[in-house]
Amino acid sequence: MRLLENAATPYLGMVLSTTAQVGLIIISKKAMATGMTNYTFVAYSNALAALLLLPLSLLLHRPSTRPPLTFSLICGFFSLGVLGCLAQLTGYTGINYTSAEFASAMLNLIPGFTFILAIIFRMEKLACTSSSFLAKAIGTVVSIAGAFVVTLYKGPGILTLQSSSKLHYGHIRVPESNWILGGLFLTADCVVASGYIIVQALILKKFPAELIVVFFSVFFAAILSTIVSLIADRDPSAWALQPNIRLIAVLYSGVFGSAFQVSVNAWCLHRRGPLFVAMFHPLGIVIASVLGISFLGDTLYLGSLVGSIIIVIGFYSVMWGKAKDVKLTGNSIDESSESTSANAPLLSIKDEP
DSSP states (O other): OHHHHHHHHHHHHHHHHHHHHHHHHHHHHHHHTTTOOHHHHHHHHHHHHHHHHHHHHHHHSOGGGSOOOOHHHHHHHHHHHHHHHHHHHHHHHHHHHSOHHHHHHHGGGHHHHHHHHHHHTTSSOOOTTOHHHHHHHHHHHHHHHHHHHHHHOOOOEEEEOOOTTOOOOOOOOOOHHHHHHHHHHHHHHHHHHHHHHHHHHHHHHHOOOHHHHHHHHHHHHHHHHHHHHHHHOOOGGGGOOOSHHHHHHHHHIIIIIIIIIHHHHHHHHHHHOHHHHHTTTTHHHHHHHHHHHHHSOOEEEHHHHHHHHHHHHHHHHHHHHHHHHHHHHHHHHHHHHHHHHHHSOSSOOOOOO
């Protein structure tokens, strides 16, 4: 049971995290359509997440079981807060300029950027002749390509589930200039989010207390986003949580977005590495398609099916590469242990003073 939990929990956690992210994109778009600005939305979300994570982090990570806090660690937490704030502000600005579907597709640039940054920071070895490296590199590109196929190629409809409770969402026509500007903001969001994943992985190596790391990152992000919001939103009505969709979006974002999603990502990041976390972003398109068909009565189009198959192929290619890396690492450790045991004397005599 313990082995099953250790093997399956990171995968289940990332699927739930990706599902929460898809829901966050949809509900934030609906909230900003009522006039709520991305600045106040980010400030509220991070403040609520910090309040939730403070008692949990203190409860689960006792002082006796964690490394001491140092000034360099606090600086690292602050850098995470800066990156997190920038990623959220640019991301929600891009969503506001474009659409939830377009934003979901653009988020699939994160695996590629993360893979490149992981190589730069020597968290992934640049071994072009290695089969595991080639599998991860090709799988990353294939997954990104599949995500764009889902969004850009519609094709004929092949499946529709009629539902009496189907929700109809109007499509807002966005000017082409705003669409391009939104794409640039979302690209910046992907670059910053990839940097966040890398920096978080480096910090977790020194301070393996995931919830405390996430708490400080959202705490500093809450302070920074509040300052930005007070400067950018001079109108007090911008902070109003009416209509109710604004309050629902803030609660969802604080609980399932900033608190749950970031904490699960940090936990998986500490155990499986940055590429493992980033590679689940393409699954967001698949999850969005499933949720849309099941609960919104959307139509499954040929492009969605083909793109989903491509995403799954790329996903398993990267997972195969990661699994082979783990196997090779385990074999090298075993060989090293056997070599050490063979060279060590059967009896060691300890000199007494």
